Amino acid sequence: MPRPVKCRKVCHFPDVLEFFPVDDNKKTPSIILTIDEYETIRLLDKEGYSQEQCAVFMQIARTTVQRIYENARKKIADALIGGYPLKIEGGDFKICDGQNSNCGLGGCYKQELYQKYALEKGEGMMRIAVTYENGQIFQHFGHTEAFKIYDVEDGKVVHSEVVDTNGSGHGALAGVLNALNADVLICGGIGGGAQTALAAAGIKLFGGVSGDADEAVNALINETLDYNPEVKCSHHEHNHEEGHACGEHGCGSHSCH
Numbered sequence: 252m253p254r255p256v257k258c259r260k261v262c263h264f265p266d267v268l269e270f271f272p273v274d275d276n277k278k279t280p281s282i283i284l285t286i287d288e289y290e291t292i293r294l295l296d297k298e299g300y301s302q303e304q305c306a307v308f309m310q311i312a313r314t315t316v317q318r319i320y321e322n323a324r325k326k327i328a329d330a331l332i333g334g335y336p337l338k339i340e341g342g343d344f345k346i347c348d349g350q351n352s353n354c355g356l357g358g359c360y361k362q363e364l365y366q367k368y369a370l371e372k373g374e375g376m377m378r379i380a381v382t383y384e385n386g387q388i389f390q391h392f393g394h395t396e397a398f399k400i401y402d403v404e405d406g407k408v409v410h411s412e413v414v415d416t417n418g419s420g421h422g423a424l425a426g427v428l429n430a431l432n433a434d435v436l437i438c439g440g441i442g443g444g445a446q447t448a449l450a451a452a453g454i455k456l457f458g459g460v461s462g463d464a465d466e467a468v469n470a471l472i473n474e475t476l477d478y479n480p481e482v483k484c485s486h487h488e489h490n491h492e493e494g495h496a497c498g499e500h501g502c503g504s505h506s507c508h
Contacts, residue, residue, distance in 0.1 A: 259287040259290070259309045259310065259311050259315075259319075259342075259343060259344050259345070279334070279335055279336060280335065281335060281336040281337070281338045282326050282329055282330045282335045282336070282337050282338070283326075283338050283339075283340060283341065284323060284326050284327065284337055284338070284339045285339070285340070285341050285342025285343075285344075286339065286340070286341065286342040286344045286451075287309070287319060287342040287343060287344045288319055288320075288322060288323035288326070288342065289323070289339050290309065290344070291305060291309070291316060291319045291320045291323055292320070292323050292324070292327070294308060294309070295316075295320055302316050302317055302320070339444075340447070344451075346425060346426055346429050346448060346451055346452045375404060376402050376403065376404045376409075377402075377403045377404075377434050377435065378400055378401070378402055378403075378431065378432055378433050378434050378435070379400065379401045379403060379433070379434065379435045379436075379437060379468055379471065380398045380399070380400050380401075380428055380431060380433040380435065380436050380437070381398060381399045381400075381401070381436075381437045381438070381464045381467065381468065382395040382397075382398060382436075382437070382438040382439065383395070383397045383398055383399040383413060383464055384396070384397065386463060386464060386465070387461075387462065387463060387464060388437065388438065388439055388460055388461055388462060388463075388464050388467060389438070389439065390438075390439030390440055390461065391439065391440055392424065392436075392438045392439070392440065392441035392442070392445055392458075393424065393441070393442060393445060395416060395424070395438075396415065396416055397413050397414060397415050397416060398413070398414050398416065398427070398428070398431070398433075399411060399412070399413050399414075399464050400412055400413075400414055400431060400433065401468050403468075403472060406472055407472075408468065408469075408472075411465075414431065424445065425445060425448030425449050425451075425452050425454070426448075426452075428449070428452065428454055429452040429454070433454055434454065434455065435454065435455045435456075435457065435471070436449060436454055436455070436456050436457065436458075437457045437458075437460050437464075437467050437468065437471065437476075437478075438456070438457075438458050438460065439458070439459065439460060439461055439482075440458070440459070440482060441456070441458050441482060446458075456482075457471065457476060457478040458478060458479055458480075458482030459478050459479025459481075459482035460476065460477070460478050460479075
């Protein structure tokens, strides 16, 4: 009987899920890099952690880190040298929500959020998060500097509050929402990596929404919210003009769809 695989804690998702694309007319097999392999590469090669630090951070054994890292580097080498598409998906992982105080490196913003917001949320309450700026729905999920959260009970908003994301961006924001114990996210444009991270965290997405944040929440409660279930906002797929920010054209209703 095989030994069960322990889930590995991850704090970050890639903003895009496919790299090194090839000619669509060629039936080239893709190489799959799992989320936990991606996280190991990020921690060791980008952040400069030792294997011991990485093991503590991901809550697995150092020997497991070494094995994951070796597999990941071979896959990346095969993709680069062989010209294969590289996709990032799947794996044995769980998104950090700040519950575990034994992070190993300390100073985790998600721990502070979890300690405050998870305990405040009562049974039967739905928590809605909205990408937020000056009363409006901010149009690029990965760049949002704040969420406005709404606690809804018996069809009414009983509490709302603006929460700073503390500089988190793109894939890391799913962990912030997880720590906030959010059930739903309303936003404008959002990339594929973030959508995958939200799904893994069990957070329902209503994307492609623009306008007043409070009005959008009321529309969701009344089941009249106009949203786009196929919303996309990948800045790796289109280029903005110099000085042109995603929020200026509105990813919820323009070319990020």
